[in-house]
Amino acid sequence: MKKFKILYIFIFSSVFIACENDDFEPVKSSYTQTEEVQIGFSDNNNGAIVLEDGGQVSFDVFLSKALPSQGVVELEVVSSDGSIESNGVRELEYSETIIIPEGATTVPVELTFFDDTVSDGGETYTVKIKNFTTVETLTSFYIVSTADVTKKERNVQVYDVLPEIVETTVGDVQIELTWRDSSRDMDLGLFIGTEFDLNNLVDASTGVTTTEVVELPLAESDNLFSVYVDQYLFTAAVDYLITFTFPDGQELEYSGTINEDSFLFHFTKSTDGDNVTYLITEL
Structure with a gap:
């Protein structure tokens, strides 16, 4: 395991274009009233502590309103050194894309961690929502990051041996x-x-x-x-x-x-x- 890694969560996107931060004007139809829909994490599992060898943790991604079309959430895990591998060994497994079905507002995200054979105490991982798109273009909604800072990111503390x-x-x-x-x-x-x-x-x-x-x-x-x-x-x-x-x-x-x-x-x-x-x- 590498030194403590901090992974950051940024939320990108609207239905129409992907954006690099939350400070953007939503794209609006000149003929249709659009409604804001927020995306983020709704669980209470932030800061979970798990073992490196086979440890598992899950989070819930939410939409503040169900959409009339299937949505695709792109997830990303990054580290302070830009890698989630040690000595060529991938340190965790997760789905980089998850589906929020039509009419649904919540979907689980699961991470599984692996022993990287390096004894270094503990690491901190942070999951982020990189983007969100819908299968069909929706003119009545636009998607933004949740305004609640407690729902913008999820951290996991992973240890060789669980701490006291x-x-x-x-x-x-x-x-x-x-x-x-x-x-x-x-x-x-x-x-x-x-x-x-x-x-x-x-x-x-x-x-x-x-x-x-x-x-x-x-x-x-x-x-x-x-x-x-x-x-x-x-x-x-x-x-x-x-x-x-x-x-x-x-x-x-x-x-x-x-x-x-x-x-x-x-x-x-x-x-x-x-x-x-x-x-x-x-x-």
Whole structure:
């Protein structure tokens, strides 16, 4: 799996011509009153979380009014790097065109994901409606993107291993690394994003004991963060324990073995008023 991919939804089209954005004047007959029909997603499945290997998710595409002719919806999935393949392997399967039958207002869209054999935590996919056409020319209707921003796109979060979901209150989050072998010196770093970039370093602990602690402060904005462990001047297998402690006292513990300098976790922070949700993925 590639790094987090963001796929965007744009809605194109009228019955008469495809357009590149919503800011267009509908084509109207000079003799016939035309009626606006909106297209978008009507389900409540935005932000679904699924496994990469065989994970499935479905959405509903809707028309705000049934049409007297069959309609064809063109779907597209894009990524931040412009590809939905890894090492020549397609990462998901979906129908690029779906039919809305005459007189119908809703049709399901299904996506199935495949293991790309790359261990990289998680990816975010966004589905978009690329275009809509009707089999017959309709002079009484024109099609536009829904005005409701919550219905314009659908995101799917796909993981190698499903993340831990922690719902807590606002406040600092403490991350503690411990190990038994006192002859080994390891350091702990917390970064914004998924790359080792000192410009994005949030906190670091570089002591000489078998305990290192970093904190994600309350003031840090919602983002994707990564936990990095550095084996200082050595490379060897070391058993470790990492503990996440949240503002309301909740704790998550992970044990494992680290063999070289590496990222061990990715996690996201999402704030809603006084409530904060963390999605923690062990790499």
